[in-house]
Amino acid sequence: MRSLRKPLGILGLAAAFSIIGKAARFSAPAGHAAAVPKRASLSSRIAPASPPSGYQLTPAERARAIAYNDAETADYFLGVALAILINLMFWIGRFGVWLRNMARKVSSRVSVHCLIVVPALLAATALIELPVDLQSGYILERHFHLSTETLSMWLADWGKSLAIEIVAGTFLVWVFYVLVRRSPRRGWLYFWLLTIPLGLLVAVFEPYVIEPLFFKFTPLEREHPALVERIEQMLHHAGLYIPVSRVYEMNASSKTRELNAYVSGFGPSKRVVVWDTTLHALNTDETLEVLGHETGHYVLHHVVKEFLWDEMVAVLFLWLGFRVFGWALRRFGRRTGLDGLDDLASLPLAFLILTILAFLSDPAVNAISRHYEHQADQFALEVTYGVVSNPNTAEAGAFQILGERDLSDPDPSPFIRFWLYSHPPIAERIRFAETYKPWAKGQPLRLLHGASP
Numbered sequence: 039m040r041s042l043r044k045p046l047g048i049l050g051l052a053a054a055f056s057i058i059g060k061a062a063r064f065s066a067p068a069g070h071a072a073a074v075p076k077r078a079s080l081s082s083r084i085a086p087a088s089p090p091s092g093y094q095l096t097p098a099e100r101a102r103a104i105a106y107n108d109a110e111t112a113d114y115f116l117g118v119a120l121a122i123l124i125n126l127m128f129w130i131g132r133f134g135v136w137l138r139n140m141a142r143k144v145s146s147r148v149s150v151h152c153l154i155v156v157p158a159l160l161a162a163t164a165l166i167e168l169p170v171d172l173q174s175g176y177i178l179e180r181h182f183h184l185s186t187e188t189l190s191m192w193l194a195d196w197g198k199s200l201a202i203e204i205v206a207g208t209f210l211v212w213v214f215y216v217l218v219r220r221s222p223r224r225g226w227l228y229f230w231l232l233t234i235p236l237g238l239l240v241a242v243f244e245p246y247v248i249e250p251l252f253f254k255f256t257p258l259e260r261e262h263p264a265l266v267e268r269i270e271q272m273l274h275h276a277g278l279y280i281p282v283s284r285v286y287e288m289n290a291s292s293k294t295r296e297l298n299a300y301v302s303g304f305g306p307s308k309r310v311v312v313w314d315t316t317l318h319a320l321n322t323d324e325t326l327e328v329l330g331h332e333t334g335h336y337v338l339h340h341v342v343k344e345f346l347w348d349e350m351v352a353v354l355f356l357w358l359g360f361r362v363f364g365w366a367l368r369r370f371g372r373r374t375g376l377d378g379l380d381d382l383a384s385l386p387l388a389f390l391i392l393t394i395l396a397f398l399s400d401p402a403v404n405a406i407s408r409h410y411e412h413q414a415d416q417f418a419l420e421v422t423y424g425v426v427s428n429p430n431t432a433e434a435g436a437f438q439i440l441g442e443r444d445l446s447d448p449d450p451s452p453f454i455r456f457w458l459y460s461h462p463p464i465a466e467r468i469r470f471a472e473t474y475k476p477w478a479k480g481q482p483l484r485l486l487h488g489a490s491p
């Protein structure tokens with residue numbers, strides 16, 4: 039549901055890694071909170087007869103949302119610039135060469151070299167990036183009263199994320215260099231092909247292995263049987279079948295005041311997750327719209343579709359990246375102590391190129407995401423038609439609260455929308471939610487009736 043994708047993070051191997059490591063996840067809308075909207079004021083705002091009103095903020099709320107988003111955007115670009123600079127310095131300063139020489143003294147095996155070089159490189163990068171990550175992930179969130187976690191909790195999560203990146207990164211780098219050694223010309227292509235089954239495998243196990251490291255998940259039916267009954271009614275009305283045992287509540291309130299929901303997993307692990315903050319802030323009709331949105335991702339197979347589209351973008355950028363990699367090695371390799379394509383000391387250069395390419399691929403990846411998010415918004419309206427009294431006001435009301443709570447930017451610049459928005463801006467979503475009424479014109483519910491459960 040968030041509008042912005044997370045910045046590249048610690049790993050320079052962002053492009054390949056983000057595809058594999060990305061728990062394809064689709065969220066509903068997002069909002070912000072400190073001046074939390076009260077439920078009472080809400081019901082008056084979404085009175086069934088109210089005309090379309092768009093995204094409503096007081097001047098103070100508007101200024102606060104803009105300040106937060108400006109800071110978040112600045113942190114994002116700063117993070118990218120820093121990642122580029124670190125890898126550039128590691129390459130030119132021959133840090134990779136130094137690490138590779140150390141590893142060669144220990145063993146002659148490539149796998150052992152990877153076990154030494156990759157964790158050292160990733161940990162060094164993470165430590166240099168820590169102040170920026172701390173600013174964007176903790177200080178900024180505390181400043182805007184979005185976070186409820188302590189510094190030690192944040193640092194524990196940071197450590198866990200780094201550990202996961204080191205394990206996954208070491209394995210991927212080892213695979214990459216082995217493939218390039220065997221096939222200097224097509225190694226990149228074999229690597230890309232391998233990311234498809236690997237990515238799907240990660241998607242299957244991520245809800246069991248990764249997510250519980252950060253939050254607790256409880257089947258929704260345990261705490262909210264009445265809501266589950268409404269969900270079943272909604273699905274039954276639409277002729278869909280999704281086991282409600284696959285809908286979970288996540289204890290997001292242990293760390294944040296923001297609202298969200300998402301779909302993750304693949305095959306047997308496919309599931310809908312609603313943050314507990316969302317359940318507390320929305321009334322039942324609004325919650326059903328959020329669940330309708332997530333159900334849309336689920337029923338329309340968005341997880342796997344977006345994954346495959348992202349792989350298309352990745353193959354293009356990997357091809358390009360590998361050519362740039364070969365050119366840079368021929369041009370500067372000797373001067374920077376690198377022996378060739380399969381020399382592990384070239385890792386900072388590879389990370390540098392991938393960081394830049396991952397950044398450049400953001401607009402394409404986000405455009406794909408925005409398309410599916412818009413579809414899910416439409417699906418939510420269709421699936422709740424005839425189940426909630428007024429789908430339009432319920433969905434617009436849910437987005438309004440999400441926007442307020444998550445401090446969504448009321449009017450992002452076209453460039454920022456193009457580059458960073460994985461969801462349409464909240465004002466656009468509210469406008470669509472208020473005006474999409476095919477039933478009023480006797481038109482079919484296209485997404486719902488084209489969907490196969």
Ligand SMILES: [Zn+2]
Nearest residue numbers: 064065066414
């Ligand atoms: Zn979504």
